[in-house]
Amino acid sequence: MMRQALSTLRISTRGRGFQEITRDVQRCVTQADVQTGLCTLHLQHTSASLLIQENADPDVRRDFERFFARLVPDGDPLFIHTAEGEDDMPAHVRTALTTVNLSVPVAEGRLCLGTWQGLYVWEHRRAPHTRSVVVHIIGEDR
DSSP: OEEEEEEEEEEEOOSSEEEEOHHHHHHHHHHHTOSEEEEEEEEOOSSEEEEEEESSOHHHHHHHHHHHHHHSOTTOTTOOOOTTOTTHHHHHHHHHHSOSEEEEEEETTEEOOOTTEEEEEEEOSSSOOEEEEEEEEEEEOO
C-alpha cells in the first residue's frame, strides 16, 4: 500500500557551518513506516543549503568552509545587496552554488546513504538561525 508523510524539521544552527540532520530525517522515515520509496528534503531559505557529505572526518567540512570563504568572501565590494550585513549576499551566492533540495531513496525503511554520507544543513550566515526543512516521504509500507 502506498503512503505519504509530510513533516517539517526546525534546525537551530550555530552560525556558519554544518549541522547534521541525518538522524532527524531517518526518524521521519521511520515514523512514516515506508519500507521502499523516496525521501525528498526542501530547505525553505535562500541563505543556507542542504548537502550530502562525508560525516566521518570533520576536516572535510572545514575545508568546504575555507574553499567557499575564498570563492565567495564576505564584504566583497562587488555586492550591492548588504541589507543584513556583509555576509548577506555571499550567503545567497553560496546557496545558489549548492542546493536547497535533496532526494534520497529509502530501502527496507532506511535512507540509502553510503557508509560515510550524512545529511547536512549548511548555514551560510555568520549568526545562528532557525531553519525549516520540509521532509516529504512517499513509498510502500510492508
